[in-house]
Amino acid sequence: MDRAPRIPSTRLRRRFGRLTSTLAATALAATGLVLAGGSTAGAADPNLAQNPGYESGLSGWTCSAASGTTVTSPVHGGSAALKATPAGSDNAQCAQTVAVKPNSSYSLSAWVQGSYVYLGASGTGTTDVSTWTPSTSGWQQLTTNFTTGASTTSVTVYTHGWYGQPAYYADDISLTGPGGGNPGDPVPGAPSGLRTGTATSSSIALSWNAVSGATGYNVYRDGTRVQAVSGTSATVTGLAAATSYQFQVTAVNATGESPKSSAVTGTTTSGSGGGGGSVPQHAVTGYWQNFDNGATVQKLRDVQDQYDIIAVAFADATGTPGGVGFTLDPALGYGSEQQFKDDIKAKQAAGKSVVISIGGQNGTVSVNDSTSANTFASSVYALMREYGFDGVDIDLENGLNATYMTQALRSLSAKAGSKLVITMAPQTIDMQSTSNAYFQTALNIKDILTVVNMQYYNSGSMLGCDGKVYSQGSVDFLTSLACIQLEGGLNPPQVGLGLPASTRGAGSGYVAPSVVNNALDCLARGTNCGSFKPSKTYPGIRGAMTWSTNWDAASGNAWSKAVGPHVHGL
Helix, strand or coil: CCCCCCCCCCCCCCCCCCCCCCCCCCCEECCEEECHHHCEECCCCCECCCCCCCCCCCCCCEEHHHCEEEECCCCCCCCCEEEECCECCECCCEEEEEEECCCCEEEEEEEEEEEEEEEEEECCCCCCEEEEEEEEEEEEEEEEEEECCCCCCEEEEEEECCCCCCCEEEEEEEEECCECCCCCCCCCCCCCCCEEEEECCCCEEEECCCCCCCCEEEEEECCEEEEEECCCEEEECCCCCCCEEEEEEEEECCCCECCCCCCEEEECCCCCCCCCCCCCCCEEEEEEECCCCCCCCCCHHHCCCCCCEEEEECCEECCCCCCEECCCCHHHCCCCHHHHHHHHHHHHHCCCEEEEEEEECCCCCCCCCHHHHHHHHHHHHHHHHHHCCCEEEEEECCCCCHHHHHHHHHHHHHHHCCCCEEEECCEHHHHCCCCCHHHHHHHHCCCCCCEEEEECCCCCCEECCCCCEECCCCHHHHHHHHHHHHHCCCCHHHEEEEEECCCCCCCCCCCCHHHHHHHHHHHHHCCCCCCCCCCCCCCCCCEEEEECHHHHHHCCCHHHHHHHHHHHCC
16 A cells, blocks of 8 residues: 555566366276276276267367367377367366266376376266376376265366466377266256255255266356266355355266256355454445545544444554554644544444554565564554554565465464454455465465455556456456456455545556446446456455545545445445
């Protein structure tokens, strides 16, 4: 946050997610694959994958976002191979569902070529597996193994690339192990009667009608297969609170997979997503300036009533690594610190939360080892006890260390308890990828985090979650960048939109309050969007933040009068 407006910089970054892989190896005997129950599959086991060399085009395979095609060069074997091209937020996954037997072991392999090429199996009923290569200019074989669960009758095998990378190639897919069902059976029909049941903040129950000839069912969430079950019901877990999802199911047997059922939409219930004390479900955050830079000088008692979280800006570095203190600026006109403390109590009595903000444009607080992390937690907690603050806001614009800031905030949480309010105000570049330190910290403390109010200003152009470039100052900029946080793992109540209260509040990025409200409507309801529209709605999105209550007051409170009621009415 600016003590004085600064010159904006134009930055463009490509978003990469965290590249991870998991490999669960199954023991191989010298003469073959040892199967559950003591039977052994030798080298002559049939390949269960259909059209494994793509000699029949994409028959048997489904590629996301029409990303796949077949080519005659390069090929590993035969006369064709798969070419799949990632684009935007699509990683070019090509998959097929294969009938298998429960409690059995399988070996999966493929020949691949390209950058960040993955091979994996999902819906195994045990540990889903994947393996990958960072880069190969020639053909390289990827191999992994898995064991099916007690009720698993089908698995999905797949290849995919990575966001922003060139096309990859795959050929000669092999899945060996005992086949399931009878290959002569007809493909089952699409399930009917799909309906939602009990929903929690992180799960939705589904059920559907049985299909004749089916040996199992696949459950799809927003077009992606997430479960394989043997019965006619499933509970999809790991969902974000207050978020809508679309579901479909298919029936499978040894011959293949049915078309998808009609889609149904389910919405998870609201959840705090972490800490937050008495912060309302939809909240407005405002920064209160403990200095005079030309905006309206306010005492804390004068902060507009629309603000639910008031971030006192800023704490000061003490000179000891990790240490922070606070000094009330005489320019504010307080007769004593006790009057300031009384104002905090009065705001809290009115249902507001008051936190101490660490950082700002000029703030340099270093938390880079365990000692400074403990010092940070102890000094912030000391300020909370002295002044009555409800928590802390992290607004470090000169970088942070995810490992030790996580340690510091968890230590603070252990001292302060479950009512601790933790807010964050990263810059746009800090939240472009889950690999960035700010994003990592937010995810690391997701269980105690209240809200991340990213600064959608002083930014320049950035990539949205669809891989397209958006310029600041538009609904698309706000929604597509919020989408990155929501798709990256934060719960909707942990995401807020941070904007200047006036053109004087920041060097660039000011938008009219109506644009803020349109962006909130787009994210929460799917209405008033620009050219970008998220694939799902997030009714539980927390709200909005502004820099600052003082600049808002200097503009006749136009921002809070327009945005505040809209947030509270979501």
